[in-house]
Amino acid sequence: xxxxxxxxxxxxxxxxxxxxxxxxxxxxxxxxxxxxxxxxxxxxxxxxxxxxxxxxxxxxxxxxxxxxxxxxxxxxxxxxxxxxxxxxxxxxxxxxxxxxxxxxxxxxxxxxxxxxxxxxxxxx
Amino acid sequence: xxxxxxxxxxxxxxxxxxxxxxxxxxxxxxxxxxxxxxxxxxxxxxxxxxxxxxxxxxxxxxxxxxxxxxxxxxxxxxxxxxxxxxxxxxxxxxxxxxxxxxxxxxxxxxxxxxxxxxxxxxxxxxxxxxxxxxxxxxxxxxxxxxxxxxxxxxxxxxxxxxxxxxxxxxxxxxxxxxxxxxxxxxxxxxxxxxxxxxxxxxxxxxxxxxxxxxxxxxxxxxxxxxxxxxxxxxxxxxxxxxxxxxxxxxxxxxxxxxxxxxxxxxxxxxxxxxxxxxxxxxxxxxxxxxxxxxxxxxxxxxxxxxxxxxxxxxxxxxxxxxxxxxxxxxxxxxxxxxxxxxxxxxxxxxxxxxxxxxxxxxxxxxxxxxxxxxxxxxxxxxxxxxxxxxxxxxxxxxxxxxxxxxxxxxxxxxxxxxxxxxxxxxxxxxxxxxxxxxxxxxxxxxxxxxxxxxxxxxxxxxxxxxxxxxxxxxxxxxxxxxxxxxxxxxxxxxxxxxxxxxxxxxxxxxxxxxxxxxxxxxxxxxxxxxxxxxxxxxxxxxxxxxxxxxxxxxxxxxxxxxxxxxxxxxxxxxxxxxxxxxxxxxxxxxxxxxxxxxx
Numbered sequence: 229x230x231x232x233x234x235x236x237x238x239x240x241x242x243x244x245x246x247x248x249x250x251x252x253x254x255x256x257x258x259x260x261x262x263x264x265x266x267x268x269x270x271x272x273x274x275x276x277x278x279x280x281x282x283x284x285x286x287x288x289x290x291x292x293x294x295x296x297x298x299x300x301x302x303x304x305x306x307x308x309x310x311x312x313x314x315x316x317x318x319x320x321x322x323x324x325x326x327x328x329x330x331x332x333x334x335x336x337x338x339x340x341x342x343x344x345x346x347x348x349x350x351x352x
Numbered sequence: 353x354x355x356x357x358x359x360x361x362x363x364x365x366x367x368x369x370x371x372x373x374x375x376x377x378x379x380x381x382x383x384x385x386x387x388x389x390x391x392x393x394x395x396x397x398x399x400x401x402x403x404x405x406x407x408x409x410x411x412x413x414x415x416x417x418x419x420x421x422x423x424x425x426x427x428x429x430x431x432x433x434x435x436x437x438x439x440x441x442x443x444x445x446x447x448x449x450x451x452x453x454x455x456x457x458x459x460x461x462x463x464x465x466x467x468x469x470x471x472x473x474x475x476x477x478x479x480x481x482x483x484x485x486x487x488x489x490x491x492x493x494x495x496x497x498x499x500x501x502x503x504x505x506x507x508x509x510x511x512x513x514x515x516x517x518x519x520x521x522x523x524x525x526x527x528x529x530x531x532x533x534x535x536x537x538x539x540x541x542x543x544x545x546x547x548x549x550x551x552x553x554x555x556x557x558x559x560x561x562x563x564x565x566x567x568x569x570x571x572x573x574x575x576x577x578x579x580x581x582x583x584x585x586x587x588x589x590x591x592x593x594x595x596x597x598x599x600x601x602x603x604x605x606x607x608x609x610x611x612x613x614x615x616x617x618x619x620x621x622x623x624x625x626x627x628x629x630x631x632x633x634x635x636x637x638x639x640x641x642x643x644x645x646x647x648x649x650x651x652x653x654x655x656x657x658x659x660x661x662x663x664x665x666x667x668x669x670x671x672x673x674x675x676x677x678x679x680x681x682x683x684x685x686x687x688x689x690x691x692x693x694x695x696x697x698x699x700x701x702x703x704x705x706x707x708x709x710x711x712x713x714x715x716x717x718x719x720x721x722x723x724x725x726x727x728x729x730x731x732x733x734x735x736x737x738x739x740x741x742x743x744x745x746x747x748x749x750x751x752x753x754x755x756x757x758x759x760x761x762x763x764x765x766x767x768x769x770x771x772x773x774x775x776x777x778x779x780x781x782x783x784x785x786x787x788x789x790x791x792x793x794x795x796x797x798x799x800x801x802x803x804x805x806x807x808x809x810x811x812x813x814x815x816x817x818x819x820x821x822x823x824x825x826x827x828x829x830x831x832x833x834x835x836x837x838x839x840x841x842x843x844x845x846x847x848x849x850x851x852x853x854x855x856x857x858x859x860x861x862x863x864x865x866x867x868x869x870x871x872x873x874x875x876x877x878x879x880x881x882x883x884x885x886x887x888x889x890x891x892x893x894x895x896x897x898x899x900x901x902x903x904x905x906x907x908x909x910x911x912x913x914x915x916x917x918x919x920x921x922x923x924x925x926x927x928x929x930x931x932x933x934x935x936x937x938x939x940x941x942x943x944x945x946x947x948x949x950x951x
Contacts, residue, residue: 242488
């Protein structure tokens with residue numbers, strides 16, 4: 229170890245792998261429905277896509293996590309995005325390609341991808 | 353890259369309740385379900401709630417699973433990690449009645465809420481066998497700061513201002529110790545930095561947990577101290593009975609060398625520092641500083657008179673500082689966050705936090721770290737979950753064989769070095785044993801005296817012979833053969849030994865007697881005058897009786913008596929032969945009709 233910069237480089241690399249264990253709760257959370265229904269409908273590639281994209285860009289403030297069945301199995305795979313201070317957004321019928329778009333438009337640029345939301349007439 | 357981390361406790365408590373097999377089983381199950389690349393399994397240090405082990409924590413949601421067995425692993429993998437459904441039957445519940453409502457994340461439990469983790473901050477969070485994870489938690493940043501931005505005087509100044517005092521028990525100001533070691537001898541010769549990891553108090557295991565859970569913190573702190581006092585060599589004196597701690601220290605030292613954080617020219621500053629391990633054979637006296645250094649030198653571990661103090665002439669007759677593991681664990685944090693941050697916690701004369709090992713008659717057996725000034729009531733009732741089985745709190749023993757008992761009347765005294773000494777106990781290394789109404793205080797004093805008699809090194813007469821005589825008097829009292837004069841003689845002897853013993857072991861050995869005599873003299877007198885043990889512990893003063901009106905003559909007691917001293921015909925009241933009875937209590941435990949009592 230020759231310099232503080234060297235130490236910092238290691239720290240940043242490791243921190244991106246460890247930030248899951250931080251519970252401070254100010255982070256954005258991407259929650260993928262991973263119950264039997266979700267998995268059967270193809271939630272796993274969606275989850276993996278999000279993990280890959282978030283990790284790839286070193287976005288320590290975004291957590292990708294999973295949840296159980298929300299009860300709307302016909303819409304699976306379902307992805308919810310919780311951002312601090314904003315109402316949560318639910319995307320339905322996701323796949324890996326759509327996940328990439330949501331990542332780019334919503335998570336990176338703050339624009340909700342309206343065409344993947346639950347259609348208004350069905351929302352009730 | 354991982355989306356979830358499964359942290360399995362690898363502290364001694366959880367290892368002995370089977371956590372290594374759980375880790376293997378997780379790896380196997382995850383591979384079977386194809387989750388190997390999505391979920392990381394990490395072995396951590398102690399979480400503190402040892403009574404609930406083996407402990408498994410799943411992040412990011414911080415679900416806290418308690419008492420997990422190998423058979424539960426497939427369910428956790430299948431339900432929680434694959435489908436995202438928490439396995440509620442395994443989730444830690446603070447109260448049995450909590451039901452499903454009791455599902456708790458780690459930081460919501462009362463056990464953790466009142467704690468402030470400084471020395472234990474990484475325990476249970478990082479993998480202690482990974483230097484990278486330590487660096488990820490700002491590890492070695494303090495060392496970098498010290499070596500590139502601060503002078504040795506600056507470092508000592510920060511530690512002095514923080515108010516950090518030795519966590520091994522005596523509470524000597526750490527900064528003061530360093531300052532003396534730097535300034536008193538400046539002849540350019542070698543100096544040494546030592547770590548006291550010879551944790552010997554029965555019931556204390558905080559140092560072990562720090563070494564097992566965060567070994568790099570100790571290495572970093574010792575290197576900082578080496579720079580501050582001008583030493584290039586450190587020694588960690590750790591007991592061989594701590595195999596996991598020794599193993600992880602070895603790994604940590606190797607990793608630090610590999611990363612250039614130990615060795616030559618650290619951070620390109622021109623400063624060299626190396627650390628070696630020395631294993632102790634488990635003699636209690638080797639926790640005393642002069643005996644510890646004598647032992648590192650390869651001689652028989654015996655203390656020597658002070659002065660000269662180690663800051664002038666310690667290891668190999670050179671200036672040496674010795675700090676306890678927990679003290680070391682605080683140092684990097686103080687350098688990083690500043691003296692004011694540390695001094696902002698605690699009471700006027702005792703700053704920061706203290707780790708206690710909770711044991712005895714308490715619900716949450718384990719390790720807790722609290723700010724100085726927290727009351728005993730908060731520790732026992734709120735964090736420790738109170739005394740089990742609805743029994744009444746009687747006293748807490750702190751400081752192990754060197755400490756004393758704190759009775760219920762001092763339940764609300766804020767815990768710090770000076771307050772504990774004022775009420776006749778001491779901080780000690782932080783063992784805190786809770787006793788309820790079923791504990792006999794004379795018996796407790798006898799237990800600790802038996803320990804010091806065994807552990808006395810024999811070098812000085814007051815300790816070698818004095819502790820033995822005190823033990824004999826206590827033994828006499830518990831057998832109902834004591835007199836009131838014995839109590840006076842005991843007290844006189846206690847003060848004499850306190851004043852005349854060579855080292856800390858002997859000087860503090862009478863404390864358990866003096867404090868129980870001070871607060872529980874009535875119990876001593878009951879043993880001597882009434883020949884009764886109020887807590888019904890001392891066997892010689894007990895007798896078991898079968899009440900003829902309640903006995904149905906089922907013969908169960910007679911069949912379970914190991915010495916066959918119970919006689920009687922079937923369906924007729926039985927009788928115990930008091931002459932032969934060894935007071936084992938087997939008859940009482942087996943009686944279905946509550947017909948047997950002990951007096």
